[in-house]
Each structure stands twice: as structure tokens, then as C-alpha cells.
Amino acid sequence: MDNSPIGIFDSGVGGLTVARAVRDQLPRESIVYIGDTLHSPYGPKPIADVRRYGLEVLDTLVSEGVKMLVIACNTASAALLHDARERYDVPVVEVIRPAVRSAIAASRSGRIGVVGTQGTIASGAYQDMLSLTPGTQVFAAAAPRFVEFVEAGVTDSPELLEVAAEYLRPLRDAGVDTLVLGCTHYPFLAGAIGYIMGPGVTLVSSDSETAKDVYRELVSGDLLAAPTAKATRTYETTGADSAPFIDLANRLLGSEVRDVRLVRTGQIDLRTLREAQG
Numbered sequence: 702m703d704n705s706p707i708g709i710f711d712s713g714v715g716g717l718t719v720a721r722a723v724r725d726q727l728p729r730e731s732i733v734y735i736g737d738t739l740h741s742p743y744g745p746k747p748i749a750d751v752r753r754y755g756l757e758v759l760d761t762l763v764s765e766g767v768k769m770l771v772i773a774c775n776t777a778s779a780a781l782l783h784d785a786r787e788r789y790d791v792p793v794v795e796v797i798r799p800a801v802r803s804a805i806a807a808s809r810s811g812r813i814g815v816v817g818t819q820g821t822i823a824s825g826a827y828q829d830m831l832s833l834t835p836g837t838q839v840f841a842a843a844a845p846r847f848v849e850f851v852e853a854g855v856t857d858s859p860e861l862l863e864v865a866a867e868y869l870r871p872l873r874d875a876g877v878d879t880l881v882l883g884c885t886h887y888p889f890l891a892g893a894i895g896y897i898m899g900p901g902v903t904l905v906s907s908d909s910e911t912a913k914d915v916y917r918e919l920v921s922g923d924l925l926a927a928p929t930a931k932a933t934r935t936y937e938t939t940g941a942d943s944a945p946f947i948d949l950a951n952r953l954l955g956s957e958v959r960d961v962r963l964v965r966t967g968q969i970d971l972r973t974l975r976e977a978q979g
């Protein structure tokens with residue numbers, strides 16, 4: 702048994718989809734969530750920068766005493782999964798492997814599509830992992846503007862449908878029967894994406910699949926919170942202005958997030974230290 706919190710990390714607010722799934726499946730577990738809003742969005746950034754920012758946030762979570770790390774961001778998972786597993790003693794769960802497993806199980810034809818940010822698609826992480834299964838053909842498309850629509854609260858405008866049709870055309874033309882929504886924000890666009898892809902295409906999103914991996918790791922590592930444990934959920938951001946985070950979180954997920962703490966990751970601490978030293 703271990704009553705320490707689970708540490709969940711995302712570039713911003715989108716990873717709350719994963720936090721919500723973990724909360725629903727494991728309501729007695731405490732959670733510390735950090736959204737790296739100072740550096741968000743990660744999608745268009747060079748992989749090396751995403752890796753650096755991500756490790757700083759994960760270091761911060763570990764220093765806060767978490768018993769497990771969950772990388773809820775697809776772009777960050779693609780950038781630093783291997784580094785994270787080597788660097789920390791606590792188990793690390795990311796979003797790519799669970800989604801890949803579920804897509805392989807769901808596909809009848811072996812023709813699987815993946816849609817994600819530029820960073821995720823350019824890294825090839827999904828494509829590499831999916832192609833490990835013999836008989837699988839992978840088709841990938843970046844959808845740079847999807848995050849922007851979700852963050853503006855737009856999930857059904859004619860413009861969104863037009864943009865979605867354009868991004869998804871190559872995947873439709875390829876005849877995929879399963880599509881991985883490889884980004885924290887895309888579950889909110891499942892209606893639009895499902896409409897464009899048609900009813901014969903199964904959509905796989907990483908939030909609930911990742912929560913199952915968290916569950917599995919906690920049980921197999923004897924890390925579940927005690928039956929008497931009282932769960933706490935703490936939300937932290939790196940950006941100075943937490944109002945947009947709270948607003949978006951509550952718009953997307955209901956009124957769970959009332960208060961957000963500002964945290965300083967390694968780089969900022971270092972800068973503060975340097976300033977203090979003169």
C-alpha cells in the first residue's frame with residue numbers, strides 16, 4: 702500500500718482527460734497534476750525542447766513525492782519516454798503504448814491511422830510502435846490546428862469540419878478501419894472526427910486506456926492507496942496566469958478545478974537562484 706499521490710504531467714490542460722479517467726477508475730488515489738502552461742503548446746516545438754521541459758516537470762513531480770509518473774501528453778511521451786524510464790525509480794506510464802495496444806486489438810484489417818500534433822507525428826513514435834505488429838499498415842497525419850479549436854471551446858463549427866476533412870482525407874483514402882486519436886485534446890473532437898471518418902472506423906483515445914495501465918501498475922506493484930486513504934487532487938501550472946487554465950479545465954471537465962498552484966520547474970528555479978546570487 703502507498704498513499705502517496707500519482708503525478709500526472711501534460712503540456713497544459715488537455716491531460717486532464719487522462720486525470721479524469723484515472724480519477725474515475727481509482728477514486729481513492731491522490732493526484733498531483735502539473736500543466737506546463739509556461740511552455741505550452743508542445744506540439745509545434747522541437748523535440749529537444751519538449752524533452753527538456755518535460756524532464757523538468759517530471760523532476761518536480763518526483764521531488765513532490767509521487768509514487769508513479771503519468772505522462773499524459775502525447776508529444777511529451779513521444780519525446781522522452783525512454784529517458785523518463787531510465788531516470789526515475791518510480792514507474793512511468795505514458796499514453797502511446799496503451800493506445801497502440803488498443804488499436805491493434807480493435808483493427809480488423811490491420812490498416813490503422815494515427816492523428817496527432819506535428820511533434821508527435823514527426824517523431825514517428827506511434828508509427829514505429831504500431832508497425833511492430835506484423836500485418837499492420839500505418840497511416841499518419843498531423844492536425845496542427847485541432848488543439849487550437851479545442852482550446853477555443855469549438856467542437857462543431859463548419860470551419861472545424863472543413864479543416865478536419867482536409868487533415869483526415871489521406872487516412873480516409875487509405876481505408877483505415879481504426880484511428881488513434883494521438884493527442885490529449887482530440888477526445889473532445891471525437892464527434893467531428895467520427896463524422897468525417899464515418900461510422901465504420903473505430904476511434905481509439907489514450908485517456909481511458911492509459912488509466913487502465915495506471916491501474917495495472919498500481920496493483921502489480923502493490924502501490925494502491927489504503928482503503929482508508931482520503932484522496933486529494935492538486936492542480937499546478939508553470940505559467941504565472943492560472944485563470945485561463947482554470948477556465949478551460951472547468952469548461953472541458955466540469956467544476957473540479959477550483960484552485961491552481963504555481964510551480965517552478967528546474968529552469969525557473971535555476972534562474973531564480975542565479976538572480977538571488979546576484
Ligand code: DGL
Binds near residue numbers: 743745776884885
Ligand atoms: N498535450 C499535447 C499532446 O497530447 C497537445 C497540446 C500541445 O501541443 O501542447 O500532444
